[in-house]
Every structure is written in C-alpha cells, then in structure tokens.
Amino acid sequence: MFDTKLLAASSEAIEEAASLIRSGNVVGMPTETVYGLAANALDEDAVRRIFAAKGRPADNPLIVHISELEMIKPLVTDIPELALKCAEEFWPGPLTMILPKSGLIPLVTSGGLDTVGIRMPSNKTARALIDASGVPLAAPSANLSGSPSPTKAEHVYKDMAGRIPCILDDGQCAVGVESTVVTFEKDSVRILRPGFISAEDLKAVCDNVIIDKGVVEAVANDAVVASPGMKYKHYAPKADVTIIDSSAEDFKSYCSALSDDSVLMVFDKKEAEGTGHDCIVYGADSTEQAQKLFDVLRQLDESGVKKAYARCPEKSGVGLAVYNRLLRAAGFQVIKL
Numbered sequence: 310m311f312d313t314k315l316l317a318a319s320s321e322a323i324e325e326a327a328s329l330i331r332s333g334n335v336v337g338m339p340t341e342t343v344y345g346l347a348a349n350a351l352d353e354d355a356v357r358r359i360f361a362a363k364g365r366p367a368d369n370p371l372i373v374h375i376s377e378l379e380m381i382k383p384l385v386t387d388i389p390e391l392a393l394k395c396a397e398e399f400w401p402g403p404l405t406m407i408l409p410k411s412g413l414i415p416l417v418t419s420g421g422l423d424t425v426g427i428r429m430p431s432n433k434t435a436r437a438l439i440d441a442s443g444v445p446l447a448a449p450s451a452n453l454s455g456s457p458s459p460t461k462a463e464h465v466y467k468d469m470a471g472r473i474p475c476i477l478d479d480g481q482c483a484v485g486v487e488s489t490v491v492t493f494e495k496d497s498v499r500i501l502r503p504g505f506i507s508a509e510d511l512k513a514v515c516d517n518v519i520i521d522k523g524v525v526e527a528v529a530n531d532a533v534v535a536s537p538g539m540k541y542k543h544y545a546p547k548a549d550v551t552i553i554d555s556s557a558e559d560f561k562s563y564c565s566a567l568s569d570d571s572v573l574m575v576f577d578k579k580e581a582e583g584t585g586h587d588c589i590v591y592g593a594d595s596t597e598q599a600q601k602l603f604d605v606l607r608q609l610d611e612s613g614v615k616k617a618y619a620r621c622p623e624k625s626g627v628g629l630a631v632y633n634r635l636l637r638a639a640g641f642q643v644i645k646l
C-alpha cells in the first residue's frame with residue numbers, strides 16, 4: 310500500500326516522479342488525451358506493476374510514450390514511409406502507431422505481441438516526465454480496468470489511491486478521449502481505435518483510410534482481433550446506458566413516455582425540458598463531448614443513477630471517437646428511431 314501523493318505538476322514534482330520511475334515505480338501522468346499510469350517501458354518488473362495497479366489482463370498491450378523522434382529508432386525494427394509521414398504531421402499529439410517491435414521492448418509491455426504501439430504526447434508535463442526519466446514510458450489509461458478513463462487527476466486518485474506512490478496533477482485533459490490507434494498496411498492506414506486525430510485528418514497523409522469494423526461493432530470475447538483492447542468490455546459505468554439514435558424531437562418524445570426515473574444525457578438541457586426526467590449535459594459539439602464524456606460517466610456512477618438514455622453523437626470526425634466510447638459504455642445498446 311502506498312500513501313498516494315497528488316502533486317501539482319511543478320518542475321520539482323516532475324523530478325520526484327521521474328526518480329520514482331527510475332527506481333521501477335508507477336506514477337500517474339497527465340497527457341493531452343487522458344491520464345496514464347506510467348513506468349519504464351523497458352523494465353519488465355516496472356511494467357508488471359502497471360498491470361497489477363490497473364487489474365489489467367496480461368494480453369492487453371501498453372502504449373509506449375516518447376518525447377522526441379530519435380527515441381523511436383531502437384524500439385522498432387521498421388518505420389514505413391506512411392508512418393514517418395504521420396509522425397511528421399501529427400506528432401507530438403494524440404496518435405498511436407503500431408509498429409514491429411525490437412528486442413528492447415519486453416513481451417510484457419507488448420502483451421506478448423511482436424508489435425508495439427508508440428506515441429509522442431503533446432502535453433508538456435508528459436514530455437518533461439519522459440525527458441527527466443530518460444526512458445520511454447509505457448502508459449495505459451490510469452483507470453481501474455473496466456472504469457471510464459480518467460480526464461482529471463481526482464479521477465486517477467479515486468481509482469489508484471494506495472496502489473501507486475504519486476500522481477502529477479496537470480488539470481483537466483484537453484482532448485478527453487484516448488489517442489487514435491492506427492496500423493499500416495501497404496498503401497493504407499487502418500484505424501483500430503478512433504480518437505481526436507480523425508479519419509478525415511488522416512486523409513491528409515493517406516488517400517486510403519480504413520476504419521476497422523471493431524470501431525462500431527461488438528467483438529466476441531474469443532475473437533482474434535487486431536487490437537486486444539477491442540475485445541474487453543470498456544468504460545462500463547454502473548448505470549445501464551442506452552443510446553437513442555434520433556433527432557432531438559424524437560428523443561424528447563421517446564423520453565417523455567418513459568415512466569422510470571432514468572436520467573437523460575443531452576447536448577443541451579433544452580432537449581430534456583418537459584420530459585419529466587433529470588438530465589446531464591455532455592457537450593454541444595463533438596470536441597466538447599470528447600472532453601466531458603468520461604467525467605459525465607463517472608458522475609452518473611457517483612449519483613447512483615440506474616438507467617440513462619443518451620443522445621447519439623455524430624459518427625464522423627471526433628464524434629466517431631465519442632460514439633465508439635459511448636457504445637461500449639452502453640454495452641452496444643442503441644435504439645434507432
């Protein structure tokens with residue numbers, strides 16, 4: 310058990326966290342997407358501590374975070390031309406590229422796979438922590454396995470108090486949903502997990518952007534999937550969430566007819582007016598919804614809500630990332646009106 314410290318991300322605090330990382334510990338690290346649980350990606354024991362703190366299945370690989378392009382070379386055996394273009398266009402930023410791993414990356418880090426996900430975050434604290442640690446940092450989202458990803462240091466504290474020695478607090482994450490995860494095929498980029506860097510954005514570097522079908526479809530538990538994370542039930546709030554795919558008008562009449570005490574997740578509180586239900590606003594547009602979604606899911610849990618109906622996000626641009634997360638939170642329950 311640790312007496313977990315929540316430290317404002319000053320340069321002294323970053324140095325303290327880096328020294329914990331150098332001695333094989335796990336620390337809570339802010340990034341522009343969500344908070345991560347960071348440890349030395351090259352140290353098997355340190356990486357095992359990440360899996361233990363999260364309660365994460367051992368076959369679900371971790372993303373390795375770097376602070377400059379030079380750091381990638383010893384970690385992979387090949388960087389396709391398209392990957393270099395993506396790095397140039399989108400790094401530092403919320404894009405993770407799956408590449409063939411070198412022997413330097415332990416199998417514990419890659420979940421037994423021969424590939425590794427690499428990303429260069431843009432958050433200044435994350436970059437300073439990588440620099441000060443002097444090693445690439447493996448970091449999954451800093452939630453307990455199965456809980457919504459943390460977008461505030463308090464969320465990390467709630468899930469990780471006692472499990473890790475320290476959390477760097479850098480306020481609310483700017484993006485709010487995890488990075489876009491891509492693989493490269495001959496002339497195409499395949500999105501395994503949508504994020505702030507959208508399919509439309511990726512078209513700037515590649516004509517052929519494929520959205521993997523796991524992005525919007527449920528994957529059977531025994532299925533072989535490109536990204537192991539796709540098969541696990543994610544972001545599961547305690548409330549039973551249903552997505553209503555409809556116009557605002559139809560949403561309102563559907564919810565008005567519900568006789569239970571369910572809560573409505575809406576873009577604007579007007580959409581719940583007169584329905585007889587309480588509501589929680591999760592953002593007027595896709596960017597705001599991405600920022601707020603996980604916090605709203607945590608609020609639902611804290612207020613003990615049993616049933617929630619959510620307006621359906623856009624299914625393009627950043628909206629696809631919001632839809633992908635909400636679908637999982639809803640256990641794929643969608644009512645189309």
Ligand code: TXA
Binds near residue numbers: 340346369488
């Ligand atoms: O924004 C983010 O990516 C955050 C911050 C902390 O950087 N990290 C994050 O990590 O979301 P995690 O572990 O919660 O999600 C990583 C996802 C999982 O779905 C995992 O299966 C997939 O990326 N992944 C990682 N390495 C992979 C690999 N070698 N091949 C396929 N999928 C991989």
Ligand code: MG
Binds near residue numbers: 449450458
């Ligand atoms: Mg995660």
